[in-house]
Amino acid sequence: MSDVILKTEGLTKYYGGLHALDNANFELRSGEHVAIMGDNGAGKSTFVRQITGVEQRTRGKIIFNGQEVHFKGPLEAREAGIETVFQNLALADDLDVPSNLFLGREKIWLNLGPFSILDFKGMKAATEAALKRTAVKIPNLANTIRNMSGGQRQCVAIARTATFASKLIIMDEPTAALGVQETAQVENIIRTLKSNGEPVILISHNMRQVFDLVDRIVVFRRGRIVANLKKSQTTGEEVVAYITGAKTAPEFSDAA
Amino acid sequence: MTDVAAANDMFTARKRKSLPAEMNAFLGLVVLILIFEALGWSLMGQSFLFNKLRLSIMITQVAVVGILAVGVTQVIISGGIDLSGGSIIGATSMIAMSFAQSSVFPRAIYIEQGWVDLPIVIPIAIGLGVALICGIINGVLVAYVKLPSFIATLGMMVTARGVALWYTEGKPISFPTDGFKAIGEGLMPVWIFITVAVLFWLILRYTLYGKHTYAIGSNEAAARMSGINVERHLFLVYVIAALLAGLAALVLTARSQTAQAMFGTTNELDAIAMAVIGGVSLAGGRGSILGTAIGMLIFGVIFSGFIFLSVDAYYQNMVKGAIIVGAVALDQWRQKRQAMEI
Ligand SMILES: Nc1ncnc2c1ncn2[C@@H]1O[C@H](COP(=O)(O)OP(=O)(O)OP(=O)(O)O)[C@@H](O)[C@H]1O
Ligand SMILES: [Mg+2]
Numbered sequence: 163m164s165d166v167i168l169k170t171e172g173l174t175k176y177y178g179g180l181h182a183l184d185n186a187n188f189e190l191r192s193g194e195h196v197a198i199m200g201d202n203g204a205g206k207s208t209f210v211r212q213i214t215g216v217e218q219r220t221r222g223k224i225i226f227n228g229q230e231v232h233f234k235g236p237l238e239a240r241e242a243g244i245e246t247v248f249q250n251l252a253l254a255d256d257l258d259v260p261s262n263l264f265l266g267r268e269k270i271w272l273n274l275g276p277f278s279i280l281d282f283k284g285m286k287a288a289t290e291a292a293l294k295r296t297a298v299k300i301p302n303l304a305n306t307i308r309n310m311s312g313g314q315r316q317c318v319a320i321a322r323t324a325t326f327a328s329k330l331i332i333m334d335e336p337t338a339a340l341g342v343q344e345t346a347q348v349e350n351i352i353r354t355l356k357s358n359g360e361p362v363i364l365i366s367h368n369m370r371q372v373f374d375l376v377d378r379i380v381v382f383r384r385g386r387i388v389a390n391l392k393k394s395q396t397t398g399e400e401v402v403a404y405i406t407g408a409k410t411a412p413e414f415s416d417a418a
Numbered sequence: 419m420t421d422v423a424a425a426n427d428m429f430t431a432r433k434r435k436s437l438p439a440e441m442n443a444f445l446g447l448v449v450l451i452l453i454f455e456a457l458g459w460s461l462m463g464q465s466f467l468f469n470k471l472r473l474s475i476m477i478t479q480v481a482v483v484g485i486l487a488v489g490v491t492q493v494i495i496s497g498g499i500d501l502s503g504g505s506i507i508g509a510t511s512m513i514a515m516s517f518a519q520s521s522v523f524p525r526a527i528y529i530e531q532g533w534v535d536l537p538i539v540i541p542i543a544i545g546l547g548v549a550l551i552c553g554i555i556n557g558v559l560v561a562y563v564k565l566p567s568f569i570a571t572l573g574m575m576v577t578a579r580g581v582a583l584w585y586t587e588g589k590p591i592s593f594p595t596d597g598f599k600a601i602g603e604g605l606m607p608v609w610i611f612i613t614v615a616v617l618f619w620l621i622l623r624y625t626l627y628g629k630h631t632y633a634i635g636s637n638e639a640a641a642r643m644s645g646i647n648v649e650r651h652l653f654l655v656y657v658i659a660a661l662l663a664g665l666a667a668l669v670l671t672a673r674s675q676t677a678q679a680m681f682g683t684t685n686e687l688d689a690i691a692m693a694v695i696g697g698v699s700l701a702g703g704r705g706s707i708l709g710t711a712i713g714m715l716i717f718g719v720i721f722s723g724f725i726f727l728s729v730d731a732y733y734q735n736m737v738k739g740a741i742i743v744g745a746v747a748l749d750q751w752r753q754k755r756q757a758m759e760i
Contacts, residue, residue: 216643235642235645236642236643236644236645237644237645240645241645248643250639251640252637252639252640252643252644253637253640254632254633254636254637254640254641254703255636255637255703256632256635256636256703256704257629257632257633257636261629261633265629265633265640265641265644265646266641266644266645266646267644267645268626268629270626274625276625276626276627276651276654277621277625277626277627278625278626279624279625279626280624280625280626280629282624308756
């Protein structure tokens with residue numbers, strides 16, 4: 163059991179009367195890549211928001227790295243080692259690439275509390291290194307994000323997770339808005355993470371991508387986990403059947 | 419194949435770049451000066467710009483509002499608005515002046531208590547203390563109670579003016595000590611403005627404070643998700659804005675050698691207009707102190723130009739109103755154009 167990185171027990175989130183996430187029991191082992199699939203509104207992003215402390219859960223337990231955690235905000239989750247690419251890109255449009263990569267954890271040249279002077283050179287160099295590592299090409303780092311394509315913006319968000327050492331990386335539909343070439347780039351980043359043994363939770367609607375990249379597929383439906391499938395023991399049709407509700411796994415039959 | 423080509427295109431598209439807003443404002447300033455210069459030679463037979471006295475009057479006049487505008491600029495960049503600056507000037511001015519009076523004036527407010535001829539640090543500290551309290555209230559209301567900044571600072575605008583009027587039941591306070599007068603003597607207001615402007619230009623450009631101010635104004639949710647303590651930062655932004663209003667009040671009071679409860683009236687709108695004319699976006703996230711300084715000079719040139727051409731004061735107010743509306747309209751237009759480019 164010691165190699166379990168993340169475990170949730172009965173994780174639940176209500177928005178008023180809406181049960182966006184209901185009693186989710188989920189487990190991720192170190193080095194494992196797991197995909198979360200499910201229809202629009204199935205509760206996938208809600209699940210991520212509870213784990214990363216963006217929102218506070220209604221009830222349930224989250225055990226990260228062997229300890230029960232109660233992250234008050236995304237910064238705490240990040241400090242504990244969870245890097246997240248959120249579905250609605252958490253980028254500041256009016257800032258340039260290095261500023262976005264280091265948003266909230268800027269490199270400091272001279273510490274003066276809130277008026278600390280920034281280490282622009284250091285951040286630029288680290289940004290270049292991160293973009294190189296992830297094979298992302300961005301012509302001018304000093305451009306504001308506003309002037310960039312959707313694909314470039316997404317690459318910046320993903321490069322950000324790869325810049326900082328982490329114990330778990332969560333990506334919420336990282337390739338949804340990307341062209342073929344950029345999707346391939348992102349998938350390469352994920353493969354690199356796999357070979358480095360870094361665990362990943364990948365939320366995706368792309369069946370081909372999921373079967374290419376992950377070890378296990380967890381299906382959400384109407385706020386509940388309805389299937390937990392080893393990639394080697396399932397097929398695309400079966401996953402679709404779970405997503406649409408045509409089929410329910412016996413151990414989750416109460417969720418139907 | 420077409421998909422790959424399209425993906426490649428994404429990297430080259432959207433290269434179109436417009437002039438920085440500061441550059442536009444600067445060109446506007448140059449054009450204005452040329453117009454007044456031409457009018458000066460044709461109507462008055464003399465130069466508008468090359469007149470040392472006119473220049474120094476113009477620049478000391480706008481410097482006070484300029485100090486206020488520096489504070490307002492950072493509030494606007496953070497995605498908010500501050501309407502309380504003018505009233506904070508009024509309240510700070512009255513209270514600070516009552517501790518800056520000279521004993522030569524037998525009816526000085528605190529003469530019985532013996533609080534006359536005090537060293538200038540005392541009225542300065544008290545004045546900045548008044549502004550600080552206003553700033554803390556603004557900051558708590560906006561950052562922690564989460565009132566819209568428009569509402570919170572509107573409340574302060576009314577309240578602080580009330581304090582200014584209540585303090586002496588509307589009577590002006592005069593006869594400051596020579597030490598206090600020195601704050602506003604000669605080009606001192608201009609030097610103070612330049613110091614403040616350069617300092618905040620550097621802060622907004624090179625420090626964590628600046629980076630987080632732009633980040634919050636650009637995308638508050640993103641700033642929060644990135645772990646920035648948005649509440650604490652916004653609190654600080656409003657406190658600093660109020661302190662700068664307090665500083666502007668001290669300069670204005672010293673320069674006028676009197677304090678009046680209505681000091682600073684509508685200065686907050688002038689400050690906002692200076693920022694917007696200088697390219698600071700009311701949507702937040704964009705703009706600079708340099709832009710605001712150019713906006714300030716545009717204001718100065720227009721009003722000193724009107725006086726130069728002996729245009730009636732009523733017209734000045736009408737034009738001022740038109741400038742404020744025009745500047746906001748320009749900002750809206752910029753935002754729309756930006757949205758279309760994306
Ligand atoms: N802040 C909120 N307040 C109220 N309801 C919400 C909120 N956020 C999400 N919901 C609702 O919760 C449900 C689950 O939403 P969630 O974003 O988790 O879906 P998802 O599985 O990520 O879908 P998608 O594939 O479209 O991203 C939806 O019905 C959504 O409308
Ligand atoms: Mg989602």
